[in-house]
Amino acid sequence: MNDSAGIDRLPAWQVNCPDPGIWALFTAGARADAGGAFSPGAHPDQQCGQLQSNRMQLLRALPAQMPGTIQLVRQVHGARVVMVPGEPLGSEVAPGWWLGPEADGAVARGSAICLAIVVADCLPVYLVDRNNRAFGLIHAGWRGLTAGVVERTLETMMCRWQTDPAHCVAFFGPSIEREAYEVDEPVVRALRGWAAWWTEVVYPASAGRVRLDL
Numbered sequence: 001m002n003d004s005a006g007i008d009r010l011p012a013w014q015v016n017c018p019d020p021g022i023w024a025l026f027t028a029g030a031r032a033d034a035g036g037a038f039s040p041g042a043h044p045d046q047q048c049g050q051l052q053s054n055r056m057q058l059l060r061a062l063p064a065q066m067p068g069t070i071q072l073v074r075q076v077h078g079a080r081v082v083m084v085p086g087e088p089l090g091s092e093v094a095p096g097w098w099l100g101p102e103a104d105g106a107v108a109r110g111s112a113i114c115l116a117i118v119v120a121d122c123l124p125v126y127l128v129d130r131n132n133r134a135f136g137l138i139h140a141g142w143r144g145l146t147a148g149v150v151e152r153t154l155e156t157m158m159c160r161w162q163t164d165p166a167h168c169v170a171f172f173g174p175s176i177e178r179e180a181y182e183v184d185e186p187v188v189r190a191l192r193g194w195a196a197w198w199t200e201v202v203y204p205a206s207a208g209r210v211r212l213d214l
Contacts, residue, residue: 014065015128015169022135023066024126026173027058055094067112069096073103075117075139079147081105081156088113104144105153109134109161121181123214124173125150127157134161142187142212146194178203178213187212 015022059068071088082089082103089100098113100106106115115137117124122141127150129135136153138144157163182205191198191212202210 015130015171021065022128022133023063024171025062025066026124052094055097059096062114067114069098069112070114070116071098071100071106071108072116072118073100073106073139075104076102077122077139077141077143078102078104079144079149079152081107081136081149081153083156083160084108084111084113084115086111086113104139104149105136105156107134107136107153107156107160119173119175121176121214123175125153126171126173127154127168128171129157129161129163129168131167132161132163134163140214142183142190142214145214146190148194175214178211181212181214182206182209183212184209 013024015024059070062068069088071084072093073082073089080103082101082105084100084106085108088098090098093099104117106117108115110133115135117137117139119139122139122144125138125140127136127138134157136157138149138153140149144150154163154165154168157168158165183202185208188202188210191202201213203213205211
């Protein structure tokens with residue numbers, strides 16, 4: 001995370017797995033709609049000059065061990081998952097930045113491409129199969145979670161690369177805190193239909209509302 005006028009590199013973590021080379025990182029910026037510091041944009045197809053400059057700086061700041069191509073998807077708060085092959089999907093929206101189809105989960109394996117998502121309140125989830133270098137990146141708000149986007153991403157990895165969930169690790173990036181996230185009855189109804197243990201992720205708030213821990 002860095003909001004200075006320049007950036008030399010981004011903090012990145014190498015995932016602990018027998019075959020090294022899987023990395024995770026995040027960055028943050030204020031007011032994506034105004035091209036805030038190092039934000040790639042609330043909507044990946046935005047083309048304003050400041051956002052394009054941010055994208056280029058982010059690309060240059062990637063650790064040398066990481067691929068120099070970044071794959072985004074058009075996030076729609078759903079449960080669709082796309083597989084990213086050895087070549088990027090969609091169109092190039094900035095040098096090195098590619099925007100693929102509508103989806104909220106993307107999976108790849110041993111790829112020379114970085115998967116990326118843009119989040120505000122929603123939860124970024126990173127799944128890694130430590131045995132076969134398959135990985136998935138998920139944009140998980142309450143709509144995506146209750147629609148099954150996490151499960152579908154893991155199922156895609158299982159079907160495509162025989163991923164064993166017992167060999168996977170999951171990482172959560174920054175998201176809205178439960179103390180700041182009050183939701184109303186339509187969200188509660190979706191949670192009830194999602195999992196029998198939904199009561200474990202909600203906490204009392206004001207009348208008719210609860211706080212949700214994504």
